Amino acid sequence: MNPTDKTDPSQTAAISFEFDLRHPPEKVWRALTIPELLNEWLLPIVQLELEPGAAFTFKAQPQPGWDGTVNCRFLEVETHKKLSYAWVVGDFIDTVVTFTLTPTASGTRLFLEQSGFKPDQKQNFGGARYGWKMMGGKLVDLLTRLS
Numbered sequence: 001m002n003p004t005d006k007t008d009p010s011q012t013a014a015i016s017f018e019f020d021l022r023h024p025p026e027k028v029w030r031a032l033t034i035p036e037l038l039n040e041w042l043l044p045i046v047q048l049e050l051e052p053g054a055a056f057t058f059k060a061q062p063q064p065g066w067d068g069t070v071n072c073r074f075l076e077v078e079t080h081k082k083l084s085y086a087w088v089v090g091d092f093i094d095t096v097v098t099f100t101l102t103p104t105a106s107g108t109r110l111f112l113e114q115s116g117f118k119p120d121q122k123q124n125f126g127g128a129r130y131g132w133k134m135m136g137g138k139l140v141d142l143l144t145r146l147s
Contacts, residue, residue: 003112003136007129012122014115015129017136022107023143025080031142032083032099041138043070052077056085066090072097087114093124112136 006016021028031037035045043058051074058070066089075096076084084098095116102109112132117125 002140003133005129005133006111012119012125013117014113015117015125015132017112017132019110019112019136019140020104020107021110021140021143023146025101025103025108027143027146028101028108028110029080029083031139031146037142037146041142042135050074050077093117093121093128095128 003017003019006018035048038045043060046057048056055073060068062068071088073086082100087095087097095114097114100111
């Protein structure tokens, strides 16, 4: 199932998506934390240590107005339950990405939120919303392919 955009229409500070997945939390957790899997659905990752305070970087192809770098730092790591990290792009985006996994009868409900956008970042907010929807679809496809 593709992600459902749960962002309140009047909201400009946080993006929210929900996924009802037919996969156990352990499998979803792997897709959120294993570098080779993150490369497939999110962005190429450099150096990942799964512990609070650890810094890591996503490194994508540079684009106009963006050098392709996202600097991150783990804020919260609760295995198979919650993953939260700072998501910083240059001097202009300083947000927090949080994944919350809840077991369901048929698999996992995954809630994704990126919060901390400022009122003058409507374009960044829209771009991130589009990006998470696209990448969320890739996550669903990846989970289907994983054994």
